[in-house]
Amino acid sequence: MAPIRRSYLPVFTSLMILVMLAILTEQHGTKREGLTLLLRFSARMSFLLFVLWLSLPAVARLSARLPGLLAAEPHLLISFALAHTIHVAVIFYAASQGYFAQITERELLVTGGGGGGAYLMIVLMGLTALRSASRARAILRGVGTIYVWLVFLNSYVSRLREGDSFGGAGIAALFIAAALALAAWRVRRQAPNARTASA
Numbered sequence: 001m002a003p004i005r006r007s008y009l010p011v012f013t014s015l016m017i018l019v020m021l022a023i024l025t026e027q028h029g030t031k032r033e034g035l036t037l038l039l040r041f042s043a044r045m046s047f048l049l050f051v052l053w054l055s056l057p058a059v060a061r062l063s064a065r066l067p068g069l070l071a072a073e074p075h076l077l078i079s080f081a082l083a084h085t086i087h088v089a090v091i092f093y094a095a096s097q098g099y100f101a102q103i104t105e106r107e108l109l110v111t112g113g114g115g116g117g118a119y120l121m122i123v124l125m126g127l128t129a130l131r132s133a134s135r136a137r138a139i140l141r142g143v144g145t146i147y148v149w150l151v152f153l154n155s156y157v158s159r160l161r162e163g164d165s166f167g168g169a170g171i172a173a174l175f176i177a178a179a180l181a182l183a184a185w186r187v188r189r190q191a192p193n194a195r196t197a198s199a
């Protein structure tokens, strides 16, 4: 069987998420519990892709093998950005069904401001994923990744406080992915020095 082209990854992941959302809607409806399920599922898929984007290319860089995984990095980032766009679409759909009717103005400002800012970063990172490396792109990626990581951490700390053990799993995944990404970043920074030293 011919290998699946990496550039198809965003299309496959988005389609898979949309099909799963359609199945969940069919099974659980669009009343409050159904909408909560859709919101959580779409957020979890986005989270999964964020963690994969941070860790898989990092593992490839650290092992100095698996060049295919390293090359898949921009496609994983675009997949994450599309998955998060689906989460935002579900948020708008839930809002249209009155899901946020009980929310206070302050909560709306905090969630909308913090979450909206993070989404803007995600979109910008996704749109520039295939552009060649530049200082501006490096700054956007650095700031965006840390900001989005913190928003995810905040979400899963809240879930853990509510007694949901999935929050603990989310926090662990975030720290493991960050450790791998940091280790790979250090290897990348040291690589030109190593070449100079051996020359």
Ligand code: HEM
Residues within 6 Å of the ligand: 036, 039, 040, 041, 043, 044, 047, 087, 091, 111, 112, 114, 115, 116, 118, 119, 148, 151, 152, 155, 156, 159, 166
């Ligand atoms: C634009 C504003 C946003 C709004 C209004 C929003 C709203 C929501 C809502 C209502 C839920 C379901 C909460 C529940 O379980 O009852 C949810 C889940 C979640 N959202 Fe969003 N969200 C926003 C943006 C974001 C962003 C930017 C991120 C991350 C970068 C994010 C990550 C999450 C996570 C991790 C969950 C929990 C998933 C789980 O239970 O595993 N959200 N969001």
